Amino acid sequence: MAVLKALRRQPVIPLALLTLVAVLALSAAGQGLIARWIATIVVGGFVLGTLIQMIREMLRGRFGLDVLAIVAMVATLAVGEYVASLIIVLMLAGGEALEDFAARRAKRELTALLERSPQTAHVVTTEGEGDGELVRDVPVDEVVIGDLLLIRPSEIVPVDCELLTEEVSFDESSLTGESLPVTRTAGETVLSGAVNGTHIARARAVRRSADSQYQQILALVRQAQDSRAPVVRLADRFAIPFTAVSLLLGGIAWALSGEAVRFAEVLVLATPCPLLIAAPVAFLGGLSRSAKDGIVLKGGAVIETLSRVRSAAFDKTGTLTRGRPALVDVRPAAGFTAAEVLGLAASAEQYSSHALAAGIRAAARDRGLAPETAEDASEVATNGVMARIGGRTVVVGKPAYIASLVPEFARTDLVAGQAAAYVAIDGRHAGALVLADAPRPESPGVVAWLRDHGVGQIVMLTGDTAATADPIAEQVGIAEVHAELLPDDKVRLARDLRPRPLMMVGDGVNDAPVLAASDVGIAMGAKGATAAGEAADAVILVDSLAKVAHAVEIGRHTVRVALTAIWIGIGLSVALMIVAMTGVIPAVVGALAQELVDLATILYALRALRGPLTPERDFAAQAPEKAAAEGRPAIRG
Missing domain, CATH: 3.40.1110.10 (Calcium-transporting ATPase, cytoplasmic domain N)
Known part of the structure; x- marks a missing residue:
């Protein structure tokens, strides 16, 4: 079933396969001319479609790598290597299918959130003037603040609510990445999207569905899915030099050998699948990895900016501190x-x-x-x-x-x-x-980690008084403090901070302007800071500052994987082209070898789904030692 779905998404693959089988059968039967015409018509149609797509891209101001594929297919047809031309068509279509598979694999964590969106809620109402109760199932959008809700075992919490039952265990892994069940007690807020454990729970709605945490996450996820990664454009920028080198190597091979077929043998190894596929797969993997870790990044541009962050600014209350006395x-x-x-x-x-x-x-x-x-x-x-x-x-x-x-x-x-x-x-x-309102236990460790990893300028921007802000800054290791700021003061200071890019971390409505104005704004969204989340480029769904360091780690790892995958594709292709210049790699073999290059780059790009992250406990455990080593007061629990 999955194979049929994949073939329906890529109809060129079965068409090219059937054509290849027919061409081989006709050639074996001595009908080479008919076989050549069939291959020419099918490949010609594919070339025409690719050419139209390439022209559209050029009209948008983008020179892509499709020209290499077109030249390779035309060259192989021109020298009579029509079997090789069909393999190139198969390779390009197969590369798109592999990219589709890899993208679906990479987006699995993101789409899991969308598929689990709660649809109904059980609203409890009193029946008449007696003690009896009536439970009605209503669409989740019709729940209003104050409604008494019944949440059955294993059900998804439909809206943000205040727990009334004395003690209930919830699975919050889809929201926070925490794999272990979390116990909530009466009076605590339970966020929509959490899954109830084994006992019936009663709760009172504190937000409507549209304003609840889960719906906010879904909106951010849709934004993330629809974005286009900037390293894809970086891959496009490889197009001109890679195309020039490939055509030069093919031309030299033709000139030295005097045989046009040598040009085709080199060009079949220059097809651009590795460059076209590697970068988007890596970035989708980074988006998925961050979502699994409780961080929603609004697209590939955020990943690239995070990877280059050189300055950081933090709000105080609710960011460096817990925000609750x-x-x-x-x-x-x-x-x-x-x-x-x-x-x-x-x-x-x-x-x-x-x-x-x-x-x-x-x-x-x-x-x-x-x-x-x-x-x-x-x-x-x-x-x-x-x-x-x-x-x-x-x-x-x-x-x-x-x-x-x-x-x-x-x-x-x-x-x-x-x-x-x-x-x-x-x-x-x-x-x-x-x-x-003491500093978070992980705050000194996160600040020290950023400084040790190339973020040279770290400041605090807060509306609190200096008398309140300075002791917190001293404990977490921030030397530069700007206190008693209004929102526009924060924007002005953030605009002037150097070096760039600047990362701003905040949590409140008053932080929304500066989050939007920074190169990359990160909102501490675990407490439902909707305005800050909408203005920010990234939202942390877990009440932990350690996720800021994780976001930077994921950004750097993803960009590193994407660029490495691109260079692997370029290196293997150029090496094979140089070998093909000697004539030892026939066009058909070269076309098949290029498919292995595609597979290698995709498998490497999927490494963005994995990679080590500094354990959160390390940020808290190392904080006192780091503070002592730098001559600052250490936080004592």
Whole structure:
């Protein structure tokens, strides 16, 4: 079945095969003239089609390699080597078929995302005024924010949603490349495209389908598939010198031997399949490789630019840092323990929407402190939360708010970049919880890796104050910091940065202008930063800065493979042409040998699908050692 599909896509192959069999049979039967006319008509038709395509390309300003194929076919017909001319037709058509196969193989990771797009959602509604529930299947586009969803085992999450079930395991490999199941707990966001594990899950929709993570990824994938790789144009630029060398070698062979057939024997080995096929196959492999690693690159031009990056600029919050404050210290007041203060504060913060609340809850969970249910709870907007827990009154909030409630309040000392949530228990000052948006553990390693791999200029562009930005920059190893910037300030600074090309990495809506203005913009899109993702050239689907280094690695590896494949094709073709000048390679044998050259270049180009990537754990593990070696403060976990 697959063979039939391939033949339907390349009808020239069966036509050329049937013609070749007929020509050989007629020649064996002594009907050489008829055989020659049949071959001439079939090859002539193929030459005419190729010539029309070549003229169209020239009218677009592109001189391609098709002229060599045309000259080779005409030359072999002219000297009576019509069997060789049919083999050239087969070779060119077969090369296109091999390219089609290789392209489909290389795009497998990309198309897998498109094929798995969720189509329906199970929406739960109450039935009448009783306790019964009704589950309706609706098209995923009709899900609205706030809908209660039922996700059955092994089903795809239809839209981005907030998990209501206490604990559920999801397969997020199609989104992040993480092969192991990921456990999500109640209150966490589950992205569309994740696959539910073995238990039924309930969740509440937080985005419509068009705005959800999976649909954003699909849009990026379609963009990536439709792009044309720049190294294909680089291969075209080889056309004129390669054509000139080939014609020169063929002409010299003809002149020295005095036989026109020698010209044809050389030219059959100059057909351009290796150059035409190698580059696009390698670039499609690079796109597929990056998608599998959780990075969507919007086309081959991005791959080439990434391979040449010489400067890098980073946003701070959400890029070099996690973008969510984490607990760094618990400072209990006299008469209270750290566990007591954190546990009760986390229980009260269940009922708060403040930015610091999530970090407090996560810290308690990591320390095994289970949250208690409040008998009563209320939030005082912008000030704090008050809850009655286990018969005790717990208040968590701003210093001024806590000071107004307790007589003996005391502020705690903070350094730049830190914030504190103060706690009162039963009318007494209980202490403070210190939080900070600390650098990602992998950030110093990524910055050091870029610097060690030819990215000489690395800067931070942030809207935060210098007092907040400088300590983070020092910890991750960035010496040049531009703080308190507006979006247009970032664009101006990025435009002036040298050397080029410049890579900008950011995550927020305010980063969209500078991402679009940079030579290559990379958006940290794991949290659904839609505006940044649309403006960027690449989107990282995993919440890890290590993928930035991976993107550069993939770009360099892909371009290296593409160029090597091109030179392999050129080298083998020229070597065989030189041998053919002596007359030891008949035209038919030469045409068959060129097919092996095609196969060699395609197989090498497929190496872009593989290749070593620095393990993510290495970026985090080497960060303290690298910082110490450079005399910078090391991050301590």
